[in-house]
Amino acid sequence: MPSILFRPEDYRALSQEERELLSEGYLQAISVVRKNITPKGFSACSLKDNTVYGTDENYRSVWARDGALTALWTLDLEDEDIRQAQIDTFDTLLSLQAPNGQIPANVRIDSDVAEYAGVGGIASIDSVMWIIIGLVHICEARNDWSLAERHAEKLQKAMDWLAAHDSNNCGLLEIPEASDWADLFGFSYHVLYDEVLWYRSIDCYSRLLDRLGKGEQAEEYRKQAVFVREKFLRTFWPTTVRGEGNPALSFTDTQYSLGDARYLVAQVSPFSFSWRCDVCGNLLAFLTGLLAPEHAMMTFRFLWGCGVNDPGPVKNLYPPVQAGDPEWRSYYTVNLLNLPNHYHNGGLWPFIGSMWVRFIHRLGMPELAQWELVKLARTCQLGMSRPWEFNEWHHGVTGRPMGKAYQAWSAAGFIRACHDLEAVPSSVSHAI
Template sequence: MSDHAPAPRRPLFQSDEDAKLSTEERSLLENGYEAALDALRRNVTPAGFSACSLKDNTVYGTDVNYRSVWARDGAKTICWTLDLEDEDIDACQRRTLETLLDHTAENGHVPCNVTIDDGRPEFTGVGGIASIDAGLWVVIALQEYCAAREDWSLAERYRDKLTVMMSWLAAQDSNGDGLLEIPEAGDWTDLFARNYHVLYDEVLWFRCLGCYGEILERFGDADGAAKYRAWGKRVGGLILKNFWPSTAAPEPPEDPNPLHNVPLPSFADAQFALGDARYLVAEVSPFAFSWRCDVYANLLAYIVGLVDKDRARMTFRFLWGTGVSDPWPVENLYPVVQSGDREWKDYFTVNLLNLPHHYHNGGIWPFVGGLWCRYIHKLGMTDLAKRELVKLAECCKLGVGREWEFNEWHHGQTGRPMGKAYQAWSAAGFIKACHALDVDPEQQP
């Protein structure tokens, strides 16, 4: 690995718009950016990006799976560092995709992770449940990587495998209603109780379909590209219809494919009298209807272009009022699930991981904080976005053993770091936010 620092495409924090940042704040951001690059380099391995620095974390028991190239971690790290001009980072981005795609099963199931020490793929998580979002993120990252490099050879190499992967993902729509059916513990919230139609996964499915359509377009398959783009548009309409309850719900979008005309049970229709949402709700199933706000998924929905600006502004006003960015940007769930709530599960207490304001149950995740800053910037509130970026830098500067650890997550109330140190996606999310706030916001996940 070379000893030169990766360089962004444009100099940071030098525009006239930064006049409202103090000298100390600008210095904090510049130091944070360099520290994020250092944290990112600590995750470069011959197999691809590790989830967290292998040299700076002691792992034992189930924590050993941190010594892996993770599909969701690696894909996000790729997407959020594509602006860097550095040969070592570029090579690691490519190796991450190759490692995951080379170990994809014959049926198209992408492994949730591949161990770095022995190259063993792991396809399931807690309870032996399949990881659904792994494949979604890998398709997205592959398209983003090839588009950024203007080189589609990597996608071409895995062309046949991509076809099978998309078939496997489409099969997760087990009843043909247009949305994926996600098992509990089937995505990044692998110790949290969400299932069936889960907003986070549906947003990724929307984006994945669009990305695959772009890949097919590059392959010269115009008909296939049009099919997947139309498919993605329909999925986007179903998400808005079913996850944004309204007393004046719109008609479902027309679908020329009769196989997709299975009626979709909609709590947004059945319980419209409850009122009008100000955000996309976290989960919908035939047996439950959660009014909780998955902050992460809502931020993604606007950034990838699923939600329009008016709705995104409404969501921002709601989230700003709840204080999800205090003490740091940003809690991943509002409100948290308390013991005794319908959604509470006894296993939340395993390792005390998902207690209220912990981990997936309202913990503060710096990578989600990076999305929060980009979300606000895309809404046009540049000054506020930069003030929130300063808060995110202050968060990432904290550490258990030293400054600028870019920890995995922080306690939702105290703000103290509780996760692994030098987490790849925490550093990458900060880098991407720094780039986005100096240029026009991009509709990338």
């Protein structure tokens, strides 16, 4: 019986043409990141190459999540302009922290106006967590903690603001609807993607406190991280496996439940759950060390069989929500963004595709990871007007680009994937 996976002999070594494609894509990706350098940090997409109007005006901003991820994924580049933009991004956002500890979702480049909420005035939760995670990683990578030292009080206030969202002291955050990167999508309460970032924020912040000489406080955060990790796995990975001495569950106990999961579910609340697969959240859970390799391999088999990497890597949600589904929201038609197979509703996102490539590589399948990286390169090579636009997102069925051109985190993610796979010659990787 054929396998849904692959046989190593089915995947020949990359041809010279394919290797040249990766090298070209790598250099083009660096060029795109440079297009997003502003005096205040990284823009989300090239300001010179995109026309913005109406609600799109917020693209003319330094964004917390986009900027932090762009900084994280370009840490290995020996480019002084990019390195300065990394620091400027964190300084800009932290300089406009709200009195309650919230870090802005974005700061307008033209006016210095800080925006703390997304669509509908809902707080942007993940923006704060990405700033904490990104700042710690940049300090560790450079072995320079001056950025953390000058923002130490603000970072503690940000952690306190996040912790206040654990409104029932259960260990996980209670997330408002549409308050993270999927800011026009209906997940809420305990949301997979956000809880992964919450765990990672605690873990990173404990390391920061150690470096600042606050070992006792750091230990408290380490204990909290252990508690959150255990709560996370109990919440998001349904299983019928019982502990030692406990009898197996009967059919009547499980027939109306998910039984044994193949992936981390997207959302859980006291009243319902979403059985859909948040692809981004699942990939992040493994890449941040929350999900064990054996469980991650189960998730890979499921996603591979579903074809989330076709026509390009990868769709952010499987399956998309259709009109009439109980999870459908009327606001999914705002700006025609979240129609099925669009945007957050099953759209194809190159920045998540870069995590998919790294996910496969870390699972021990380097040949397949290389082939998926080539597929990602071909996706990023597409464009509405010209090649190598590294678009924000693509249609989940046609694969055609639909988002903004020259998106910073699309390009930065490709760079990071190339580095993880050592997919470009050193002579190319330093030709910056």
